[in-house]
Amino acid sequence: MLKGLAITPPVVGRISIGKICEKNGKRLPEKDDQFTLTTQVQNRDGWMLHPADQALRKATTGKLRSIPVRVLFNDPDLNLRADYSLFDRNTGRPICVGNGETCRRVGKDGNGIESLSCPSPDGCAFGQQGGCKPYARLNVIIGEEDELGSFILRTTSWNSIRALSARLHYFRAVSGNLLACLPLELKIRGKSTAQSYRSPIYYVDLGVRSGSTLEDALRQAQELGARRRAAGFDQAALDVAARAGFANGAFEDSPDEQAAVAEEFYPNATPDREDATDGASTDTSAPAPTTLRDKLERKAVLLGGAAA
Structure with missing residues (x-):
């Protein structure tokens, strides 16, 4: 294993609930109220659709607002890795990554990695200058088709991070550490807040699959867990291997993920933090609107994206 290189789960596609569009020469985030599954390949029109996207749409009527999924690991923090992150705007490479207590930061002139305290973005002068979130x-x-190949959802949405983290920890607890065996479903949920000017915002949540109860899901998890153990599948060893792979590098994101990082962090628009969309988020480092005209203009952008 190459030291300094984070070994992350194999990715076969992306999940988003938004996209970046060109409007008046600017790259602006366009919100959506449904999922889109793409490959990891871009063309002039953006990310290419994954064949699974069309397959799932055929199985539903209307918009794609739920996706049947399983997770790879029993440890919730291996499935969902959340950090306070600051990226270089030019290269897309991570500069500082922390958890609210400690952080790893690239040293001055790019020399080495420093371990420092992390007061979270609101209390960190370094993070506030660069747009840490x-x-x-x-x-x-x-x-x-691929039981170890995964789709990745990247998000800077507080709502999505909170909901997904809570659900993963709760499901592991109630299943008796059979999280990876549970038949689950990613879902789009909506809400309105004062920060979104009462217009709807959308975020990602996790639940048992439609038409099923939690008790049904638990029984299926127990049955799958028993079949896997009988076949020699070692879930505990898989979790250990994944944990060692993440720990092998200072940062998870690699240079070849620059496009995805830039799309998530630095499009040319500044909606409110609570309104960040998954896979098409916004740069919150710019100042918030201070005049009524600014607020009305921003609201018009938000409403225009929501209707798209």
Whole structure:
């Protein structure tokens, strides 16, 4: 294993609930109220759709607002990695990553990695200057073709991070550490807040699959867990291997993920923090609007994106 290189779950596709569009020469986030599954390949029109996207849409009527999934690991923090993150705007490489207590930061002139205290973005002068904010990555399995290949959802949405983290920890607790065996479903939920000017915002949540109860899901998890153990599947060893792989590098994001990081952190728009969309978020380092005209203009952008 190469030292200094984070070994992350194999990714076969991306999940988003938004996209970046060109408007008047600017790259602006366009919100959506449904999921989109893409490959990891971009063309002039953006990320190319994954075949699973069309397959899931055929199985539903209307918009794609739920996706049947499983997770790879029993440890919730391996499935969803959330940090306070600051990236270089030019290279897309991480500069500082922390958890609210400690952080790893690139040293001056790019020399080495320093371990420092992390007061969170609101209390960190270094983070406030560069646009540090919560950033999470969720890996899930979609379909049965590749049981170790995953789709990744990247998000800077506080709502999504809170909901997903809580659900993963709760499901592990009630299942008796059978989280990876539970038949789950990613869902789009909406809410309105004062920060969104009462217009709807959308975030990602996790639950048992539609048409099923928690008791049904628990029984299925127990049955799958028994079959896996009988076949020699060692879930505990998989979790250990994943934990060692993440710990092998100072930062999870690699240079070849620059496009995804830039799209998440630095598009040319500044909606409110609570309104960040998954896979098409916004740069919150710019100042908030202070005049009524600014607020009305921002609201018009938000409403225009929500209707798209």
